[in-house]
Amino acid sequence: xxxxxxAEKNILFQGIPFGDLLKMLSCLSAKRMAYKKNDVILLxxxxxxIIGWVISGCVRVVRxxxxxxxGILAELPAPNLFxxxxxxxxxxxxxxxxxxxxDCDVLLMDYKRIAQPCNTACRYHNQLIMNxxxxxxxxxxxxxxxxxxxxxxxxxERILSFLDTHRDNRKKINIPYNREEMxxxxxxxxxxxxxELCKMRDDKLIKFDRNTFExxxx
Numbered sequence: 001x002x003x004x005x006x007a008e009k010n011i012l013f014q015g016i017p018f019g020d021l022l023k024m025l026s027c028l029s030a031k032r033m034a035y036k037k038n039d040v041i042l043l044x045x046x047x048x049x050i051i052g053w054v055i056s057g058c059v060r061v062v063r064x065x066x067x068x069x070x071g072i073l074a075e076l077p078a079p080n081l082f083x084x085x086x087x088x089x090x091x092x093x094x095x096x097x098x099x100x101x102x103d104c105d106v107l108l109m110d111y112k113r114i115a116q117p118c119n120t121a122c123r124y125h126n127q128l129i130m131n132x133x134x135x136x137x138x139x140x141x142x143x144x145x146x147x148x149x150x151x152x153x154x155x156x157e158r159i160l161s162f163l164d165t166h167r168d169n170r171k172k173i174n175i176p177y178n179r180e181e182m183x184x185x186x187x188x189x190x191x192x193x194x195x196e197l198c199k200m201r202d203d204k205l206i207k208f209d210r211n212t213f214e215x216x217x218x
Contacts, residue, residue, distance in 0.1 A: 002032075002055050002107070009079045010053060011135045016124040024124065029110040035059075035100040041082075042098040048086040050108045051132075054078040057104025058176065063096045072185040073146065075101060075176040084132065085139050087111035101176075150187055155196045158186045163206070163213055172214045182211075 004018040013021055032055070035041060041052065041059060052059070058077040062070050073096060076082050082098055088111070114132055117125045145165055152158045162185070167173050175182065183190040200206050207214040 006055065006079055010081070011138065012051075012053065012081055012084075012128065012131045014131055015127045016131075020124050024128070025107075025109075028113045031108050032105060033108055034105050035103070037100055037102050039100045040097060041100060041106065042094055042096075044095065044097045045093045048083055048089075048091055048094045049111055051084045051087050051111050051114060052082045052098070053107040053109070054080050054082065055105040055107055058101045059104060059106065060099050060101040061096050062099055070184060071187060072177070072181055074142065077176070078104075081135055081139075082106075083111075084135050085143075088115070088132070088136050155186075155188055155192055156200060158188065159193070159196060159200065160205075162186060163215060167215060171216075172212065175211050175213065177211060 007013045007018055007021060016024070033041075035057075042048065042050075044064060054076055056078050058075060059080075059082055060075055061073040061082065063073055064070050083094075086094055086096070114128060117129075149158055149161045149165065152161050162182075163173065163175075166175055177185060179194060180190055183193045186193065197206070197208060201208065204216055206216060
């Protein structure tokens with residue numbers, strides 16, 4: 001269904017031997033699904049009763065405002081999970097949509113079958129539940145990171161904070177957004193973003209070529 005090394009990178013399956021994991025998937029009503037770019041995996045308003053794992057490709061978490069404008073909340077390449085926070089919250093209606101940002105394969109699992117030990121008492125089900133708790137906690141930290149970026153007053157501060165979250169101590173980074181998508185993520189106008197990026201380049205704070213950025217200095 002998928003290679004063992006990919007499963008080992010997934011926080012949900014850590015500490016679970018691959019052979020046991022494969023046996024558990026039927027218990028979790030797991031289904032592998034293929035989506036094309038821009039296909040909707042979960043629509044705003046849907047009941048969130050699944051947890052998804054990106055096996056290949058990338059999915060995007062988006063939210064529409066009352067005027068119909070779409071904002072990007074997160075970009076989740078393989079082997080990330082999605083919907084785990086909303087599934088655990090047992091929301092009646094999803095506040096977000098999940099869209100394939102490129103062709104992708106995902107594994108969809110029934111949340112309740114993960115959260116509740118099964119009748120067959122799978123050997124590693126308790127480990128799965130603990131892993132889910134860790135995954136939700138880490139995702140909450142990432143959401144707080146987004147809030148911190150948007151709390152910055154100036155466009156420049158938002159850009160620097162955004163780049164800092166992607167750099168991982170590297171000076172040159174590739175971000176998963178074009179200019180329009182980056183502007184939506186930062187909740188600013190695209191033209192204002194482009195002007196500020198040019199000013200930052202002139203001030204020798206950054207270099208950039210499309211979605212490749214280099215942080216200059218410390």
